[in-house]
Amino acid sequence: MTDSNTDIAVVSLAQPLESIADELGRSFEEYGFAVIRDHGIPQELIDRAEKLSKEFFALPDDAKKAYHIPGGGGARGYTPFGTEKAKDAKVHDLKEFWHVGRELSAGHDLAKYMADNIWPDEVDGFRETFTELYAAFEQAGGRVLEGIALHLGLPRDFFAATVEDGNSVMRLLRYPPLEGEEAQGAIRAAAHGDINTITLLLGAEEAGLELLTAQGEWKAVDPPEGALVVNIGDMLDRLTNGKLRSTTHRVVNPRGEAAYRARYSMPFFLHFRPDYVIETLPSCIDPEQPQDHPEAISSHDFLMQRLREINLA
Template identity: 30%
Template sequence: MNTHSTVLPVLDVRDLRAGGEQKHAFLTQLAEAARTVGFFYVTGHELCRLQQQVLHKTKQFFALPAAQKQAVAMVNSPHFRGYTQLQGELTQGKPDRREQFDLMQEQAAVHLDPSDPQWWQLVGPNQWPQSLPGLKPVALAYQDALTELTVDLLGAFAESLEQPADVFGETVQKPYTHMKLIRYPGASDQEAGERQGVGAHKDPGYLTIVTQDQQSGLEVLMDERGWVTVPPLEGAVVVNIGELLELASDGYLRATYHRVVTPAAGIDRYSVAFFMAAQLDSEVPLLQLPDHLKVKALGPSADPENPLFYQVGENVLKGRLRSHPDVAAAHYIKRAS
């Protein structure tokens, strides 16, 4: 495996908000980063204090006794919220070497009729560990701040594609957001096998934002260079394009395969991954690109193992069922049969 160190494009969101030539330069950089890599850093945001708080609470959560973490196990939740133990989630059919805690927006569960689509079951309350009451306010505040940043970036993508700035507006009035607190325990080469912290995959939403600690491990697949590392950059978050944005732009913007490699023995890596999709009951808008951009659109990726759906709830649920077969068996397969 040849891995090359690199620094992705770094965009300062203050340039976007400044307007004028600074904003124009930001939009140009954004479009180029999205076309060539699909990944970039964002700086200049106001997340630094919250970043440190949420990473601290993440470490506290994973330090809890196993019984306290299992008390909020995801298999208890038809909404895919809660704790997943080491190797409890699958990517490309293989178990990931990580443990994680998933949360979404705090909502009441939806009463479902048999004729309702199953993806409505994704809506509901989070599970929270009773012994760590400080986790809830910190995690929800960080999720809200990341939602605001992604809405700003979506508007910037719209303008860079020469669309009205609010072209995604109706689909993100109440967006479906999903955040993971993650621990990657270190392992020897023999223990880690192929060293799959997370296997190669694309994300199903509009945009993903990753907050890293000081340990590297995230890698992105670049056509000419192969797997390239995405090292932590102080004060920055990493942003990548998801499948919904690829669909909306007819493939002009491309979701990129990425993975996480297990750290070496004796080293734990902590991160927070935030996924922003459109509202579950919406459909991805197909943007009418100007001719000079349309000719560069390659169409959405065609992968029979990973079909893409314009209906957002269907696309999101597809990924959840595939990644967590235990939750699927407990709460979905019986209803479908």
């Protein structure tokens, strides 16, 4: 059964954060998701990025596969159709994607955790546009984290140091039209939880994104045009001892005419710094069960553990 998103929070980042923090937090606690309007990412930039993303994915397969890095875990460049598989899924997802990561200066202390970006020669303006979009996503994500900090009773800038130079990744996604035997038994993105701190998603207006409620029902996420869908990742769930929920979600196959056209989206997976130790916030530990929280782990070790589970490492 699938329900609509009538009580998933829809908030404006143009409002003072103090006025929206608790509504944002309520939605993250109940659903793990919220919808953000007035996020500050210029529409012109979004339109330009969408155009260039489509240009890249329209290239011949051989040209795209030249940017695949075997053994790279999909961290940078191109990941071909039929590679990523959700944890415990029996078949691969029906998608292909491109990753853009953080660019660090030579000799940076965290450079060993982050590979250099690669860029397609065939698409003019690709590097400039997606470098600009990466920075815009990061700025919007930082503001969402400020709202989360206020909701948790933390200093407003609590998360700034935890994500500074974090291993955040921007993904350009293409779900091809559904046709042929390769689509049998598979969906565009099988049920999964995100690994990272928070995810910001552009391009969720087309039907298909669904979350699994605590009651075990699938609930459609239907944002207004141009809005960001934001969800909690496993790292923030772990930090808050489950107070903020990393919710299982999926992208289901469409019906009717939508099945015969490709679907595009651009999620930004905002990560903690690789050397940040995820240790439960004291305010999120139940005084009656003080040991009822996960052990501390670095965000890098947690990431590697999870990438192995989804066939990317």
